Amino acid sequence: MRHSNDPITLSLFDLLKAGPGPSSSHTIGPMAAGADFAGRAAALAPDIQAAAGGLRVRLLGSLSATGKGHGTGPAVVGGLTGCAPDACAPSLLRRAADPRASLFLTLPKGRNIPLGPQSIEYGPVRHKHPFNNTLIIELLDAPYPPVRTGSDSPAYDAGDKGRRLPPPDGTGQVQACTDAAVDIGNVLFSMEYYSTGGGFIRWKGMKREKQRRPPHPYADMKAFKARCAESGLGLDELLIENETALTGERPEDIVAKLDKMLAIMRDTVLRGCSAAGTLPGSIGLRRKAAVLHERARSLAPFDRALCLFNAYAYAAAEENAAGGLIVTAPTCGASGVVPAVLMFMEEQLGLDLKARRRGLAAAALIGFIAKHNAGIAGAEVGCQGEIGVASAMAAAMLAHARGFSVQVVENAAEIALEHHLGLTCDPVGGYVQIPCIERNAVGAITAYNAALIACNENPVSHKVSYDEVLRAMAEIGRDMNAKYKETAAGGLAVCLVEC
Ligand code: SF4
Structure with a gap:
């Protein structure tokens, strides 16, 4: 948990990493x-x-x-x-x-x-x-x-x-x-x-690499909006220019890598929607995604949409729990939220690849700023940094994919994160299953609702900024007892055993 005025120099693919679940x-x-x-x-x-x-x-x-x-x-x-x-x-x-x-x-x-x-x-x-x-x-x-x-x-x-x-x-x-x-x-x-x-590692004695400086430096959301206004670039255009300067890769290669991440997330959801059986570990938790996906067909339109949303999130989160290939967004434990919203955007809202790619860039921006200014690890700030940030990323993704302004994107992310503040990390038995899998579904639907509110309110009337909600998350994370930070020593992890 820190706030540095140094510019963010992470690559999009430091944050969005493919790898095996269940925990980044x-x-x-x-x-x-x-x-x-x-x-x-x-x-x-x-x-x-x-x-x-x-x-x-x-x-x-x-x-x-x-x-x-x-x-x-x-x-x-x-x-x-x-x-x-x-x-x-x-x-x-x-x-x-x-x-x-x-x-x-x-x-x-x-x-x-x-x-x-x-x-x-x-x-x-x-x-x-x-x-x-x-x-x-x-x-x-x-x-x-x-x-x-x-x-x-x-x-x-x-x-x-x-x-x-x-x-x-x-x-x-x-x-x-x-x-x-x-x-x-x-x-x-x-x-x-x-x-x-988020899958990041450091080691004792690690020296800071001399980083290339991004052409549009920012350390928080306020600075990012200022860079957009100065440059006249859109959110995803600015991120691609920074990525090109930081990594030396060509824009078309960066776009291809974003598309690869989208494809992996889609595959994860599809695998999870057709898998059955019991997840690894002593809990004996049965997979539910396929059942939810099947039952959604027979429901009335509104329930059907929500049930599909749940199925997509369960599918990716269950694949993560089973050790399948996922994309950290921002972490493994929360890796069902962004794919669920992406699948919904594609299958239910008909948003094309270009829109989803733009959206994924916005999701990464929100994750970058959270990591830089507060934290994204359950062991550091509790689940508010995992599911909370994932929900904020997904809300921003949807708003940007639908063509809304950077201010609306920020508001969507802020709303989604605000209502996850204080969320503890208390996985039962130390498995990324209870409450994690359900929590991905709840986080995905919260993201959708946050984007819905942000896209339909007057953006300038929004009172809390994303930077402010991150400051609150960092403070809460600092005060949170260690037993609620991925140690399985408190909260639901203990109560479920006692019940
Ligand atoms: S409860 Fe802990 S392990 Fe589970 S998703 Fe949240 S932060 Fe990750």
Whole structure:
């Protein structure tokens, strides 16, 4: 949660990323960290590679608290095999969860290091690292987990949060566990990663890259509107000019990438609308999208429209919960909202590809400004930053696709977010299922209603700006108790178990 006057320099495709569900911070981010580590390890000096014998991943904070429900372990392991999130097939994550599968970290100048769920250690939920979602990946000179002799106490137990090895002492020598002296060898190379939400990662010691400066700099909505007025450019035209300058890509390539994201989101909804069965995890939650989609046919027009809206959102959110390919918008947990509104725009409102593409650019703008000035991760600001921002993005998308002014786009986003303020992140069992899936449907319909209000009110009579509602969200997020920030330690997550 911060406000920086530095201009926003994110790429559209930093925010709109394709990857496997169910969580951008707990799945896509850790997978990206694993893939980054794999690249660095493969480039280590030959003698270090030759000495390597094992690998340990330590998950801390919310990654430890809800990592199992979110598939964090398989995601890191999948990344360590060298697979990037947008190339990940669900079968890789299934194999990465299987201790018998043959998966390896490839070291060209050394041995291939075996990987699996046994590589993962679930560490303390409370820790002193600068970001809640921290993971530490260590290349060791001995196999991991260590082979125990009969007299050893079980110092390591993946999944048992009560028995942990302490952190390295900073010298590279791993300290002995307090309750058993099990030698896991020396750390040859390690990286401390932070999964900061929306699939973004940072690492300890990361230097700020020298960014190209966008031709139309803005750090908030007020500045963005000023840049539009000065340049005479429309919202999406300005974003494409900035994207071209920041990435060096040609406008036609950027348009093609936006269309690819639209196509992936459409596919996600279609897959979800035809899938049946039970979602992974211990809740035993049955998929509902196909039933809603089928029943919508027999309903009266108004109910039919709402039921289809729900079906589309459920479809994408259920695909996310099942580990399917989704697009973060802005996160995995909230990845059903924008696709649901997009599908509604296409199938029910007849808005063409060009309009939907323009709309998607507006959605990204709203997500950029939220990330820059408040936060988009449940672990940082609660669900207001995920479903709330997704709803704001979708409302802006619809307003812009229908040709309304930037002021109306802003108002639509503001209305949608305003009514999600204070929303906690309390996933039952740590799975991105309850309340997440239903919440995507509610967020999508709120987005539609917010756009409807904004497009039919006098835009200049609107009192609250998007920048102001983001300031409120940041403050609420700061004050929100940690148990309501993706730890599954409070709210619905606890009450449902007690009921
Ligand atoms: S409750 Fe909201 S923020 Fe938390 S995991 Fe679910 S969708 Fe994400």
